[in-house]
Amino acid sequence: MFTIGILASGKGSNLQAIVKHVQNGFINAKIGVVISDNPDAGALEIARSAGIPAVYIEPGKYRTFLENHQEKKYVECLKQHGVELVCLAGFMRVIKKNFFREYQNRIINIHPSLLPSFRGLEAWKQALDYGVRFTGCTVHFVEEDIDTGPIILQAVVAVFDDDTPETLHQRIQEKEHVIYPLAIKIISENRLIRIEGRRVIIDEM
Ligand code: GRF
Numbered sequence: 001m002f003t004i005g006i007l008a009s010g011k012g013s014n015l016q017a018i019v020k021h022v023q024n025g026f027i028n029a030k031i032g033v034v035i036s037d038n039p040d041a042g043a044l045e046i047a048r049s050a051g052i053p054a055v056y057i058e059p060g061k062y063r064t065f066l067e068n069h070q071e072k073k074y075v076e077c078l079k080q081h082g083v084e085l086v087c088l089a090g091f092m093r094v095i096k097k098n099f100f101r102e103y104q105n106r107i108i109n110i111h112p113s114l115l116p117s118f119r120g121l122e123a124w125k126q127a128l129d130y131g132v133r134f135t136g137c138t139v140h141f142v143e144e145d146i147d148t149g150p151i152i153l154q155a156v157v158a159v160f161d162d163d164t165p166e167t168l169h170q171r172i173q174e175k176e177h178v179i180y181p182l183a184i185k186i187i188s189e190n191r192l193i194r195i196e197g198r199r200v201i202i203d204e205m
């Protein structure tokens with residue numbers, strides 16, 4: 001069965017949504033492993049409760065990326081669990097060469113804005129501060145640059161005058177929990193036909 005692996009640093013609400021859609025059969029794939037750089041990540045707890053291997057791997061001495069020999073352990077762990085598609089779900093470190101060597105075009109991410117607007121951290125706050133009327137979320141392939149890869153799916157969220165960063169983030173996350181499982185379903189069913197330049201062509205069926 002098509003096997004995905006999930007990397008998460010935080011509370012894991014996207015992981016929770018993916019687990020739900022695997023359990024109810026919407027996604028026909030297996031979650032082979034969940035890995036975190038944070039031993040206290042809610043995501044590890046969610047994985048354990050769902051009977052999914054949950055592994056903490058030390059990130060090493062840097063704050064924003066994985067130390068090279070630690071990054072190798074991440075990739076080894078994914079391979080050991082038969083992972084074919086790597087899904088970043090709130091993983092707070094930039095991934096580098098070891099991942100791209102092994103999983104070229106097979107790493108995806110969810111970002112809380114309509115890319116290419118508002119790359120980087122707290123994208124919902126950036127959107128609010130900028131004053132846009134609409135923002136949203138994006139599932140995209142991961143490249144070596146941050147938040148730049150070809151876009152698979154997006155969903156739009158309206159910004160209200162009385163929004164706070166928290167209320168806006170909350171509504172964006174509700175959409176994340178819809179489009180991330182959907183993107184995984186599409187890839188696991190081989191409906192993602194090809195990438196033409198930056199454009200991802202999907203067979204809608
Ligand atoms: C999400 O907002 C996602 O867009 C970003 O990190 C957050 C992860 O949230 N990349 P959760 O841990 O899945 O709740």
